[in-house]
Amino acid sequence: MPEASARVDQGQAPTRLSGALLTARGLRKTFGGVMAVAGVDLNVGAGETVGLVGPNGAGKTTLFNCICGQVRPDSGTVSFDGMSLARMPVFRRARLGIGRTYQRIELFPELSVRDHLIVAERARSGQGRLWKDLLNRAGPRPDELSRVEAVLELVGLTDRADTSVAALGLGTCRVVELARALVAEPRLLMADEPSSGLDVHETRQLADTLRAVQRRRGMAVLLVEHDLAMVGRVADRVVAMDLGQVIAEGSLDAVMADGRVRRAYLGTNT
Amino acid sequence: MEQFAGFAIPGIPFGCTYALFAVGLVLTYQATGVFNFAYGAQAYAAAFVYTWATQVHHLPAWAAFVLTVLVMSPVLGLLFDRLLFSRIPATNNMAKIVTGLSLFVGIPALLPVIFGNQNLLNAPSVFWNIDRVYFHLFGTPINGAQLAVMVVTAFVLVALVALLRFTELGLQMRAATESRRLVQLDGINAGQVVAVAWVVSSVLAGLAGVLLAPLFAQVQVQDYTTLMVAAIAAAGWAALRSLPVAAGVAVLVGVIEAVFQGYLPTSSWLYSAVLPSFPFIVLAVALLVVPGLRILDSERDPLASVDPPPPPSLRAIRLPAMDRAIRLAWYTLLAAFILSMLTWMPRTWENVFNSGLAFSAIFLSITLITGMGGQLSLAQGTLAGVGAFTAAQLARHLGFNLLVGGLVGAGLAAAVAVALAICSLRLRGLGLALMTLAAALFFDNTVFNQTSITNGATGLSLEPKWVAPFGFFNPNGHALFVLAMVVLVIGVVVVNLVRKGTTGRFLAAMRGSEAGAAGIGINLTRQRLTVFALSGALAGIGGTVFTIQQQVGNAQQWSYELSVAFVVIVVTSGVNTVEGAIQGGIGFVVSQQLLTYLPARFGGSSLVFVGFAFGALTYAAHPEGVVEYQKARSTLWWQKRIFEHA
Numbered sequence: 055m056p057e058a059s060a061r062v063d064q065g066q067a068p069t070r071l072s073g074a075l076l077t078a079r080g081l082r083k084t085f086g087g088v089m090a091v092a093g094v095d096l097n098v099g100a101g102e103t104v105g106l107v108g109p110n111g112a113g114k115t116t117l118f119n120c121i122c123g124q125v126r127p128d129s130g131t132v133s134f135d136g137m138s139l140a141r142m143p144v145f146r147r148a149r150l151g152i153g154r155t156y157q158r159i160e161l162f163p164e165l166s167v168r169d170h171l172i173v174a175e176r177a178r179s180g181q182g183r184l185w186k187d188l189l190n191r192a193g194p195r196p197d198e199l200s201r202v203e204a205v206l207e208l209v210g211l212t213d214r215a216d217t218s219v220a221a222l223g224l225g226t227c228r229v230v231e232l233a234r235a236l237v238a239e240p241r242l243l244m245a246d247e248p249s250s251g252l253d254v255h256e257t258r259q260l261a262d263t264l265r266a267v268q269r270r271r272g273m274a275v276l277l278v279e280h281d282l283a284m285v286g287r288v289a290d291r292v293v294a295m296d297l298g299q300v301i302a303e304g305s306l307d308a309v310m311a312d313g314r315v316r317r318a319y320l321g322t323n324t
Numbered sequence: 325m326e327q328f329a330g331f332a333i334p335g336i337p338f339g340c341t342y343a344l345f346a347v348g349l350v351l352t353y354q355a356t357g358v359f360n361f362a363y364g365a366q367a368y369a370a371a372f373v374y375t376w377a378t379q380v381h382h383l384p385a386w387a388a389f390v391l392t393v394l395v396m397s398p399v400l401g402l403l404f405d406r407l408l409f410s411r412i413p414a415t416n417n418m419a420k421i422v423t424g425l426s427l428f429v430g431i432p433a434l435l436p437v438i439f440g441n442q443n444l445l446n447a448p449s450v451f452w453n454i455d456r457v458y459f460h461l462f463g464t465p466i467n468g469a470q471l472a473v474m475v476v477t478a479f480v481l482v483a484l485v486a487l488l489r490f491t492e493l494g495l496q497m498r499a500a501t502e503s504r505r506l507v508q509l510d511g512i513n514a515g516q517v518v519a520v521a522w523v524v525s526s527v528l529a530g531l532a533g534v535l536l537a538p539l540f541a542q543v544q545v546q547d548y549t550t551l552m553v554a555a556i557a558a559a560g561w562a563a564l565r566s567l568p569v570a571a572g573v574a575v576l577v578g579v580i581e582a583v584f585q586g587y588l589p590t591s592s593w594l595y596s597a598v599l600p601s602f603p604f605i606v607l608a609v610a611l612l613v614v615p616g617l618r619i620l621d622s623e624r625d626p627l628a629s630v631d632p633p634p635p636p637s638l639r640a641i642r643l644p645a646m647d648r649a650i651r652l653a654w655y656t657l658l659a660a661f662i663l664s665m666l667t668w669m670p671r672t673w674e675n676v677f678n679s680g681l682a683f684s685a686i687f688l689s690i691t692l693i694t695g696m697g698g699q700l701s702l703a704q705g706t707l708a709g710v711g712a713f714t715a716a717q718l719a720r721h722l723g724f725n726l727l728v729g730g731l732v733g734a735g736l737a738a739a740v741a742v743a744l745a746i747c748s749l750r751l752r753g754l755g756l757a758l759m760t761l762a763a764a765l766f767f768d769n770t771v772f773n774q775t776s777i778t779n780g781a782t783g784l785s786l787e788p789k790w791v792a793p794f795g796f797f798n799p800n801g802h803a804l805f806v807l808a809m810v811v812l813v814i815g816v817v818v819v820n821l822v823r824k825g826t827t828g829r830f831l832a833a834m835r836g837s838e839a840g841a842a843g844i845g846i847n848l849t850r851q852r853l854t855v856f857a858l859s860g861a862l863a864g865i866g867g868t869v870f871t872i873q874q875q876v877g878n879a880q881q882w883s884y885e886l887s888v889a890f891v892v893i894v895v896t897s898g899v900n901t902v903e904g905a906i907q908g909g910i911g912f913v914v915s916q917q918l919l920t921y922l923p924a925r926f927g928g929s930s931l932v933f934v935g936f937a938f939g940a941l942t943y944a945a946h947p948e949g950v951v952e953y954q955k956a957r958s959t960l961w962w963q964k965r966i967f968e969h970a
Contacts (some may be wrong), residue, residue: 187825
């Protein structure tokens with residue numbers, strides 16, 4: 055496991071770790087009377103894959119959204135590579151190197167698979183000046199196309215590159231989302247329930263792809279997932295949440311053996 | 325204090341008229357999930373038929389009341405639901421807005437087509453005598469019509485709150501708004517529940533229309549739409565949720581207006597400019613500060629995720645060979661058109677086509693902002709007016725050539741559009757539509773009514789020296805055609821380059837998923853500002869060309885009603901393509917000209933608006949525009965016969 059680790063719990067001071075890529079401290083978010091995230095501390099080290107598990111309503115996606123900037127936390131801090139992300143808009147966080155996929159597919163139905171990647175590549179680099187459009191100089195450059203083709207090949211979408219995503223199945227759409235995030239060469243990939251809606255075979259393929267890419271790129275991955283088999287295949291370390299709080303952390307086996315986790319999932323210690 | 329009460333009390337009956345509309349709007353939204361832009365038009369229709377029945381056919385007031393409020397209005401509501409809104413998926417907010425706007429444009433235009441042009445004066449009061457003062461409130465006399473409005477408003481408010489909060493039907497209505505399909509799964513006939521909601525809301529609209537008719541000397545649609553704005557403002561402060569808050573704010577708006585009217589000197593600028601725009605300011609502030617209005621369009625149907633993806637557009641399944649053939653046909657048509665305009669085209673028709681080209685340029689701005697940007701702006705006509713009046717005023721006061729002034733006007737229109745975009749950064753869909761509508765109304769009532777800007781009702785007559793050395797006003801030349809054509813071609817090229825370029829791709833991404841677009845690093849704010857600025861500039865330059873063609877610029881050319889009608893026209897002809905904008909522009913003026921050959925009995929230009937409004941009603945089924953859809957169908961038919969047989 056990479057050097058970065060984390061902790062975590064109510065009342066316990068978080069371990070200060072060197073090399074942590076993502077650090078969240080005391081994140082808190084309420085929706086009306088519901089405490090969705092209740093003072094969560096979380097670290098993800100560079101190149102580390104962390105699985106975030108927990109029953110429905112545990113606050114995983116809200117925590118994700120707080121980190122990505124799609125939801126503003128009531129209190130707490132998030133820093134990425136030592137830089138505070140406070141009040142930083144979503145697109146700037148993305149350009150810093152935080153990529154993500156979504157629990158519910160968030161693709162662009164009018165675009166082809168290749169266009170998704172070109173758009174992501176341009177967005178990452180902050181390119182796309184209007185004057186270039188007006189001078190008809192906005193066509194994809196060779197270096198852009200080669201990066202896009204490389205990612206398409208990496209995730210096995212080359213033969214579907216010109217297909218509109220509206221014509222693709224859910225499993226392929228999830229891979230397109232992954233490819234779209236990868237083309238921006240993120241240092242941290244946040245995947246929110248990537249196996250949701252997929253069958254066992256598709257889930258395994260996705261997990262293998264994710265693991266392969268993570269190893270090749272050396273990026274960090276924060277994975278929210280209900281499919282514990284997938285978490286086991288991909289994650290170096292697992293963090294369990296319930297009712298907005300982190301309740302356990304460690305290897306998958308250790309976490310699943312934890313009494314609090316069993317109680318959260320099953321309502322019993324046994 | 326006595327003076328204050330003397331000014332404030334007369335505002336209460338006015339406030340109650342706003343309240344009657346406001347509670348109707350909130351009820352419709354709460355019970356059907358639709359913001360009914362046509363609510364004022366429904367009320368106007370009831371008032372129109374009520375006055376027509378009593379004044380033209382001399383029906384007793386009670387019989388006309390039964391006919392309009394208890395028969396016509398519920399049938400209208402039922403038709404709206406069955407034929408239109410029940411066919412729109414709960415999450416397709418754009419289709420709901422466009423359908424409401426189509427009815428807003430179509431209903432008032434349809435009435436003269438059915439009943440003929442009528443001057444409907446002095447509608448009788450249905451409950452109490454309008455000429456009799458029943459009592460004094462702090463010294464203010466209250467007549468029968470005012471009494472009726474106040475009593476009915478209070479009764480309606482109590483009845484509706486009771487219906488929604490304490491009855492099973494009210495609970496079912498609220499649930500059906502979230503998801504008709506989910507309610508069906510609980511064994512409830514959701515279609516029936518929503519239909520009842522539409523009937524109740526339409527009866528309320530009819531009731532409001534008939535009650536208010538005696539308050540105006542003549543039944544005119546403008547009075548009802550102005551009331552609607554104050555009502556929308558009040559409903560906005562209630563976040564379209566709370567009936568009592570909506571009613572309370574509405575009464576407050578009426579009272580504040582009355583107090584301002586009392587205290588402000590009639591000669592002051594505040595009286596003439598700011599007071600008429602007060603309801604729009606209230607609405608704009610509500611849109612800025614009421615958090616509930618920012619999430620109006622957030623998806624509510626939990627079963628939306630099981631919907632199948634939309635079918636591909638027919639254009640998408642066209643063969644490349646067919647695309648080439650169509651392109652060739654377009655170029656041939658264009659060459660024939662240019663040749664005709666420069667040679668044999670009669671003057672009348674050359675003028676018609678010139679104005680059509682100018683409209684096409686303005687409509688291209690809607691292609692940009694709505695078709696490509698996914699943002700519904702109801703102020704494009706206003707922005708065209710900003711461009712046109714700027715150019716005319718620069719020519720008048722500083723001696724600028726109108727073409728140079730047009731460019732400055734385009735810049736100013738772009739700046740206004742950007743300011744509007746900045747004010748609307750947190751708004752989407754319905755919220756943005758309302759904000760742009762408020763802006764259009766603000767300009768109508770505060771800017772375009774200033775004599776120093778538009779020269780009053782006569783307008784600004786353009787002088788030939790303002791366009792020298794070009795002979796745009798020469799009736800025997802074609803310079804104006806060349807100008808209009810050049811502007812349109814530049815507009816088409818700009819729109820196509822933007823679509824093809826990175827900006828177009830980013831906008832397509834934004835339309836698909838704002839969360840996804842932001843998540844990959846697209847700066848949504850920048851894209852919105854860009855598309856607003858571009859569309860504002862295009863509208864501004866198009867407005868200048870239209871004013872040059874008309875040789876006069878006046879406020880009526882750029883009223884908010886026309887701004888809304890422009891959207892309806894472009895939605896019908898095709899909002900996603902440049903062909904759609906051109907079809908809309910040319911189709912609009914050509915059909916108006918053709919109707920001049922028909923007897924006035926057929927309603928004249930009203931019929932044009934009716935036609936386009938009916939076309940836009942199909943938006944839910946054909947978001948690409950019904951004209952574009954039919955074109956695509958026919959080209960596929962030809963494709964099968966020409967290419968697939970071969």
